[in-house]
Amino acid sequence: MVAVKQIALLAGLAHWADAAEKVITNDTHFYGQSPPVYPSPEMTGGNEWEAAYQKAKAFVGQLTLEEKVNLTAGVPPNTTCSGVIPAIERLKFPGMCLSDAGNGLRNTDFVSGFPSGIHVGASWSKDLAFRRAVAMGAEFRKKGVNVLLGPVVGPAGRTVRGGRNWEGFSVDPWLAGVLVSETVSGIQEQGVITSTKHYILNEQETHRMPEANVSAVSSNIDDKTMHEYYLWPFQDAVRAGSGNIMCSYQRINNSYGCSNSKTLNGLLKTELGFQGFVVSDWSAQHAGVASAEAGMDMAMPGPAEFWGEHLVEAVKNGSLPESRITDMATRIIATWYQFDQDNGIPKPGIGMPSNVLDSHEIVDARDPAAVPVLLNGAIEGHVLVKNTKNTLPLKKPRKLSLFGYSATTPDFFSPSRDEQLSDSWIFGKEAYNSNYLSPDGFATFGRNGTTFGGCGSGAITPALAISPFEALKWRAAQDGTATFNNFLSDKPDVDPTSDACIVFGNAYACEGNDRPAIQDDYTDDLIKAVASQCNKTIVVLHNAGIRLVDGFVDHPNITAVIFAHLPGQESGPALTSLLYGETSPSGRLPYTVAKNDTDYGVVLDPAQATGEFAYFPQADFKEGVYLDYRYFDKEGIEPRYEFGFGLSYTTFAYLNLSVDHVSGANTYPWPGGPIVSGGQTDLWDAIATVSVDIRNTGSVASYEVAQLYIGIPGAPAKQLRGFEKPFLRPNESQSVTFHLTRRDLSVWSVERQKWQLQQGTYKIYVGSSSRRLHVNGTLDI
The missing domain is CATH 3.20.20.300 (Glycoside hydrolase, family 3, N-terminal domain)
Structure with a gap:
């Protein structure tokens, strides 16, 4: 008897129980x-x-x-x-x-x-x-x-x-x-x-x-x-x-x-x-x-x-x-x-004044101890996806030229306290309250300056924030580097004495509207205009989602590309640390970057109210679990940059894979534990462990993101089931271990309404991305 029918019978609702039994008969119910x-x-x-x-x-x-x-x-x-x-x-x-x-x-x-x-x-x-x-x-x-x-x-x-x-x-x-x-x-x-x-x-x-x-x-x-x-x-x-x-x-x-x-x-x-x-x-x-x-x-x-x-x-x-x-x-x-909120927590809303003149206490919530978290968090979310001609890290360039609309602090980013406490500030000025695509091809809000975060209820309103331009100016001053910048023109002239050029763009997003596109010609043309005059052009994209790069990435003078995402208030210092090699890039893509937008298939665009569904729009999730890299694997589509990909300033080797059963682990197909917060307790029982040695074979200390993918019998070819991020100095090795639970190795049974541990041979892959799988093995259950 299925779970829904059990619940209905316990409630004394026999007619609903009968209906439940009829609908839960196959995977389309x-x-x-x-x-x-x-x-x-x-x-x-x-x-x-x-x-x-x-x-x-x-x-x-x-x-x-x-x-x-x-x-x-x-x-x-x-x-x-x-x-x-x-x-x-x-x-x-x-x-x-x-x-x-x-x-x-x-x-x-x-x-x-x-x-x-x-x-x-x-x-x-x-x-x-x-x-x-x-x-x-x-x-x-x-x-x-x-x-x-x-x-x-x-x-x-x-x-x-x-x-x-x-x-x-x-x-x-x-x-x-x-x-x-x-x-x-x-x-x-x-x-x-x-x-x-x-x-x-x-x-x-x-x-x-x-x-x-x-x-x-x-x-x-x-x-x-x-x-x-x-x-x-x-x-x-x-x-x-x-x-x-x-x-x-x-x-x-x-x-x-x-x-x-x-x-x-x-x-x-x-x-x-x-x-x-x-x-x-x-x-x-x-x-x-x-x-x-x-x-x-x-x-x-x-x-x-x-x-x-x-x-x-x-x-x-x-x-x-x-x-x-x-x-x-x-x-x-x-x-x-x-959460002990009856004991010692401040009065509700004590630091949330309604306006600058109200009687609420002004509370500075910031803690200096959080500064490393803000900076390191910003650093590690940048993903370097291209680096040729020894472009990065920079080494005290004689002249550095900066271009693009996403380099500077937005002109409304220093609001008064009253403005900070208003919805117009949080959601953006009147014209910015949507992902509006202007005639020149990109989101109007994004053109106003660098993107520290997205827009809407998830927006941030930091007391201070440092843009890339501000941080790079300070670094240039320390090194005696001459700088040239043009953040306004879409076809800027480039000083021929520039050792390197950095072009800043973004891909903006806001609550309430879906993004107009995942590529825009304005930014692509700006990047190519600079690259045509500068043989070491670095592209930095602050992206609130997937952003295609095939409009420019193969240009021979575009020698480095960074997905900078949404770094928060330490955006400038974080980027500068990476560009100059104070830290090595360690971010990896949490999505797949395609070559063409059509490569994503039916999930590219939101469902619309059209045709017979003009009044009742329907989004049918018929692709099932085949999204992102699972879909690209299934359809044999070659991505531009695969899920989990990212470059470093060093190299790593993967050695000595071992796959072991946990002694005494119960491999009966069905879990039998009681339900606590999160589900049946034995879903998190360890079934197997996978270990691998990772060695830094280069000359720079850096983090590596080791990723474990498994192929479950009858399921997608591979699915992420583990990652570890060790920090390794040159020539240093470290063993990392992944623990596979019952849930990790199971598929959902519609008929039994339980997680089912599959019997058979599981494929095990460990590597640096979903398509760079350096060692592999098997697990038999």
Whole structure:
């Protein structure tokens, strides 16, 4: 009997149970209609949540119905908190402040601007992901923020032109899962709750919300793809203890994300054993009682026309059992207790003034101890993809010429305190509130200056930021290097005495709109105009997503190319450190760069409201798990730069691969452990280990990103299942070990609704990218 039918029978809903049995018969059952899963599972506590659960039960037991309902929706804030839960003064509950976002605290002053999610993904560093999270969490806590609205693992990057892909870590679910786990752990170590988002299948900005007569887009998916790809990093976040999950705007199999009982009650709260609370994305609630029954626990930014007094009425007239309200309140308060927010955390929103003249205390949340994290995080997310003619590192050039619109500080980047606290600043000036493609071929916002981060609720508003031009000027002054710059012309003249030229471009993105393109002629022509006059032309692209380079990359005078991503406030110093060899590049691509945009197939563009779906746009995820490098492998497409690729200033050798079974490991096909946070406990049992020796065969100390890919019988040819990032000095060797768990080696069985460990021969590959696999072996199960 399948899981959905079991849940329905336990609920006494025999008619739904029969329907569930009929729909879960093959892998296409999820398309078009989302199976019902009721009732919403109540929090059970257990293990690490038990103490908080017991405290919450005692607390909620003292509340009136109205007080419980008041915990479930926001109230108009008197601070710049994104959302506020009101206080219950008689029980000394101070309320809660929820604020954006996953790349640093925005909409306030005296905070840092951290590298964006895509930059962390490009670093391939577990350590940096954790330390960045610790530093971010500390700033949120000092400002009185209870819930950090991040990190992001949805969108997962399915739609190549997706406007918010930069907020997530990678298009690969395994890489995203590891980095979100480190991020959740680091933030919550500071006593700040993470709101892992946007759950789930929020893969495009186009039609993400209903407008006029057009409904929000429906992401239509099968059960197998859901588990093996999109749910995977959310599962890692839940296992890491994420206290909150944010449900998404769009529909899932034609049911809104915040009213979808299958994804909230079934997958999240039952299968993954999630113990925290579910909050809506801002204004993503489209139903009242139905969204409560489906598993949503908190509405933001407020009750609007759905909750509040309407929930009280629903309980009194029998439309909704009070037990559901009690569970909603219990989950919220238990999460508050779980992270000791009853003990010593600053008053909610204390450092989030609504304007410069208000009575709130001014809190400088920055910590000097975070400076190395900001700088190293920025350095390691740069990816060097081309370096010929010994162009890099630079060696005290006599003259350095700089070009391009992404070199300088944006002219609005030094706002007044009032401007920092306004939405117009956070989302960009009026004309910049979209990924607007101007007649000259690129995003208007991006032309205004360098891109430290993306736009929208994931934006950063650092107290200071250093552009590439500013940092390079200081380095040139130290070395006695003459500089020439022209940041305005699209066909600049180049001084023939230039030893090297650097051209800066960007690929901008903003919440609310998908990107207009992944290449633009204006920037390509600018780069080629410089290269035609300079035999060592270095291209630096600050990219908020995939950016094609085939319009210029084969030009013989283009001798170095760097994907600089979104580095945060230390953008300039980080780039300068890399250009001059103070550090060796160690970033690797967290996505595949194609030669042509058509190489990405049907996932290049967002789904539109057209034809028979003019009023109900549909995004059919029929490609299944074959996205990015899996798709390129399957279709035999040669990329320009493959997933996991990146150059260094040194070279490495891979030697002595060993693949070993873990002694006593249970290789029975089905897991049998109890469900705790994240799913069945034995999914994380170690089944095998893979070890390899890595030696630095060059002359420069550097990190290497060793990547493990496996070929599971009956699954894609290879999938990432491990990475390590050792630092090696010249001639130094180090052994790295990858631990393969039951989940790593399993596929999802739709019929059994469990992860199935495959029997047969697994192919094992270890290398420096998804296509540079230096050693290989096999594992028999």
